[in-house]
Amino acid sequence: MGTGDGRLPLAWARETPERLFIGVDSNAAGLRELSGRAARERRSNVAYVRAAAEALPAELDGIADRVTVVLPWGSLLAAVALPSMAVLRGLRRVCQPAALFTVVLGSDPSRDQVELRRLGLPPLDARTLGARIAPGYEAVGLRVAGVRVMSAADVARFPSSWARRLAFGGTRVFVQVTARAV
Numbered sequence: 650m651g652t653g654d655g656r657l658p659l660a661w662a663r664e665t666p667e668r669l670f671i672g673v674d675s676n677a678a679g680l681r682e683l684s685g686r687a688a689r690e691r692r693s694n695v696a697y698v699r700a701a702a703e704a705l706p707a708e709l710d711g712i713a714d715r716v717t718v719v720l721p722w723g724s725l726l727a728a729v730a731l732p733s734m735a736v737l738r739g740l741r742r743v744c745q746p747a748a749l750f751t752v753v754l755g756s757d758p759s760r761d762q763v764e765l766r767r768l769g770l771p772p773l774d775a776r777t778l779g780a781r782i783a784p785g786y787e788a789v790g791l792r793v794a795g796v797r798v799m800s801a802a803d804v805a806r807f808p809s810s811w812a813r814r815l816a817f818g819g820t821r822v823f824v825q826v827t828a829r830a831v
């Protein structure tokens with residue numbers, strides 16, 4: 650969800666041909682290049698959907714055994730980190746029972762201060778998030794299993810363009826939230 654240019658689902662689709670990966674983003678222009686590449690590769694196990702997390706198509710209801718959100722920004726970041734309940738509920742709708750819901754957050758406490766404040770977000774460190782998100786997740790049917798600090802090397806293991814761009818250098822703090830649909 651919030652797949653950006655769609656590199657992550659394409660990389661996973663190449664690695665695991667027997668599973669279907671769906672990349673969703675509200676910005677269709679960003680998806681153009683790699684969705685074209687997936688089509689040229691005749692890769693039948695990856696699909697892209699232009700949709701906002703706020704208005705996911707009903708066709709995605711209950712489809713996923715995993716939902717992964719890597720380095721979200723804007724309203725998607727608020728959805729998973731505040732959390733904003735209506736949008737998080739929409740993300741939960743996509744999940745099958747017991748689906749794994751993973752979020753990777755990255756922020757620079759001083760450089761991202763203005764944006765975090767605009768979104769009404771606290772500092773995105775593991776302790777602050779761990780202390781506040783579980784009730785909101787639980788209310789939409791997502792049980793938080795862990796909120797942990799990630800190293801840059803952990804982040805770089807996600808084959809997405811932004812993970813590779815942001816993992817090294819800078820003073821970014823990375824946190825992984827793991828939850829299960831219940």
Ligand SMILES: C[S@@+](CC[C@H](N)C(=O)[O-])C[C@H]1O[C@@H](n2cnc3c(N)ncnc32)[C@H](O)[C@@H]1O
Nearest residue numbers: 651652653675676701702719722725809810811
């Ligand atoms: C920093 S980029 C990360 C992209 C990708 N996950 C990666 O790691 O390369 C954040 C993405 O979230 C998407 N996004 C932000 N708000 C969204 C929303 N409400 N619904 C869907 N996508 C959203 C943006 O369009 C953008 O592509």
